[in-house]
Amino acid sequence: MKVNILQWHAVASWTWDAQDETCGICRMAFDGCCPDCxxxxxxxxxxxxxxxxxxxxxxxxxxxxxxxSQAHCPMCRREWQFKG
Amino acid sequence: xxxxxxxxxxxxEQAENASxxxxxxxxxxxxxxxxxxxxELNLPKSCxxxxxxxxxxxxxxxxxxxxxxxxxLGGTFLFTFQVSPIYPHxxxxxKCKTKVYHPNIDLEGNVCLNILREDWKPVLNINxxxxxxxxxxxxxxxxxxxxxxxATVLRENPKLFESNVRRAMAGGxxxxxxxxxxx
Numbered sequence: 172m173k174v175n176i177l178q179w180h181a182v183a184s185w186t187w188d189a190q191d192e193t194c195g196i197c198r199m200a201f202d203g204c205c206p207d208c209x210x211x212x213x214x215x216x217x218x219x220x221x222x223x224x225x226x227x228x229x230x231x232x233x234x235x236x237x238x239x240s241q242a243h244c245p246m247c248r249r250e251w252q253f254k255g
Numbered sequence: 256x257x258x259x260x261x262x263x264x265x266x267x268e269q270a271e272n273a274s275x276x277x278x279x280x281x282x283x284x285x286x287x288x289x290x291x292x293x294x295e296l297n298l299p300k301s302c303x304x305x306x307x308x309x310x311x312x313x314x315x316x317x318x319x320x321x322x323x324x325x326x327x328l329g330g331t332f333l334f335t336f337q338v339s340p341i342y343p344h345x346x347x348x349x350k351c352k353t354k355v356y357h358p359n360i361d362l363e364g365n366v367c368l369n370i371l372r373e374d375w376k377p378v379l380n381i382n383x384x385x386x387x388x389x390x391x392x393x394x395x396x397x398x399x400x401x402x403x404x405x406a407t408v409l410r411e412n413p414k415l416f417e418s419n420v421r422r423a424m425a426g427g428x429x430x431x432x433x434x435x436x437x438x
Contacts, residue, residue: 195378196343197284198291206284234377237344245376 187217189225195246196230205229220244221252285342289313292381302385314338317352318385322392326417330355330424330437334366334388336381343377346370347384353437356423358395358406362432366391367401404430 187201194217197206204215205227218228224246226234235242235251244251282290293313296304301321308315318334332355337348349371351364359367368387370379400406409416419429426436 197288199287206287230377233344239345239375243376245378248376 185212187225189217191225194227194230195224196226196234199227201225201227219254220249221254222247222249223254283340285338285340286313288343289338289381295380296382296385298382298385299389302389304385314340318388320385320389320392322389325393326395326420327355327357327392327424330392332392332437336384343379346372346375346379347381349384349388354434355437356402356405356420356429356432356434357391358397358400358402358409359391361401365401367399369399 189201191201193200194205199205201217202211204211207229208215216228217225218231219225220231222244224244226245231245231251234240234245240251242251243249290313293304298304301323302318304316304318306312306316314337316336318336319331320334321331322328331353333352335350335352339345339348349366349368351360351366354362354364366388368384368391370384370387395409397406397410405416405419408419423429423434424436424438427434
């Protein structure tokens with residue numbers, strides 16, 4: 172049998188591979204974006220610390236750059252270092 | 256992704272066209288987060304939350320705590336919460352409106368609770384703060400006092416501390432200070 176494909180339509184889905192559903196800082200979904208962004212995905216990525224806790228990049232940057240944080244992970248209080 | 260980028264382009268165009276027009280009032284990140292905190296509150300029976308300015312102003316609210324155990328059993332204590340637009344990057348500002356004889360709350364209503372100060376972190380929420388306040392009444396602690404006199408009495412003579420607390424809550428003087436009734 173010979174089949175001629177006249178048209179095809181590809182669909183893909185994506186999700187962040189984090190253990191939690193939501194960011195502990197803003198409580199928004201990881202597959203959504205931080206409250207300062209409009210669109211999820213590459214523009215509002217997740218980032219992991221050396222302690223393996225994940226946050227929206229924008230949320231954790233705002234926190235570790237603030238005086239109050241002393242650059243600690245908001246989950247475990249260990250020194251925040253980006254996972255290499 | 257192609258669709259997403261189209262949406263983005265469109266938004267950018269709209270933003271450019273709209274520049275100069277009046278800014279649209281939009282919920283701050285702090286309000287969004289607070290809204291989640293409030294909707295997920297799970298308080299003990301002894302704590303109630305009210306919004307004196309109505310549901311349009313979530314950022315200012317009051318919590319009343321009625322301890323069901325300990326020295327402060329039977330008293331009712333009112334706290335005001337002020338939440339900043341950068342919440343949760345900054346702890347809520349909490350004051351005690353009820354004058355209370357307590358080692359960790361001074362006579363102006365300032366509250367000494369670690370998670371409201373040096374130990375605040377953005378994964379905490381309104382629920383944890385309220386539990387922290389509740390804990391202050393069941394376990395007042397004399398080690399990090401704001402009211403030094405009360406702390407000394409608690410440390411050196413818990414019986415006298417207990418009777419001072421009862422007297423203050425019933426409405427009366429402890430030393431030179433008058434405390435209105437709060438039972």
